Amino acid sequence: MYKKRVYAKRIKKVLAYLANEGVATVDIVLEATKVNPHDIRRMIHDKILTTSLNYNHIWLIPTKAIKKRKDHWGFYRHRIEKYNRTVPIFHIKRTAKATLSFLASKRPWGITAKEAEDLLGRKCDNVLKQLVDAVAIKERLCNGEKIYLHRIHKRADIQINCRRTNPRFRKEETDEDKEDKVGVITYEEFCDSFREVINEMENKIDISDDRMCALLLMYKTNNTLRTMETWIAYNERIQRAIGMPSPVDHTTLNRAFSDIDEDFL
Secondary structure, three states, rough: OHHHHEEEEEEEEHHHHEEEEEEEEHHHHHHOOOOHHHHHHHHHHHOOEEOOOOHOEEEEEHHHHHHOOOEEEEEEOOEEEEEEEEOEEEEEEOOOHHHHHHHHHHOOOOOOOOHHHHHHHHOOHHHHHHHOOOOOOEEEEOOOEEEEEEOOOHHHHHHHHHHHOHHHHHHHHOOOOOOOOOOOOOOHHHHHHHHHHHHHOOOOOOOOHHHHHHHHHHHHOOOOHHHHHHHHHOHHHHHHHHHHOOOOOOOHHHHHHHHHHOOOO
């Protein structure tokens, strides 16, 4: 009972200090309040305090303060001084894993590693990989970029469609930069190589090259027929790569695939 009262007094002292300062580093809180490092760790474990997602978790804030000041996606960014670039970032989910899982599942268009880095103020590649390995989120390839999405397949499809049709991402999808990059094969090179292989084969089929290229990209990017139809409709670069002058219906692609002979496959 005595220990509980002592711990409660220390909590009150730390919260009172942070109420005046807003946020502070762990060292500053220890110096100002004279509490033990063990008490700070216990307060973090008890969700009384939350550490920053960036700056190696050295900044502290009362957890209740985040809920009062959070933005639409649950973030709170605190600028230390007016012209200071130090901006500790906090989130209602408290940890990087929980935050990234929340964003990948709740954002209508999912999240990329670069977007995660901009939001959390830190590198997130390893954490995202751990979440994918734990099947907490799903990883898909969209226009040569990894997108992290909801773990349920149908919801992930909706997020991918939203990213492809959302105007804010249209510029990235239609990027015409031809600069060579190591280890990267463009859609144009991919389809051109496929056409060359088709022309060199002895077995011929009565299916146009553009539909064959569309089917190949569909399976290479792990898309559905309907998703591929939407991709072609809203992405001029894909239309040019597969050589299709106008969007094709998913039923046409399905019929084309049904007409492919097993020996040809």
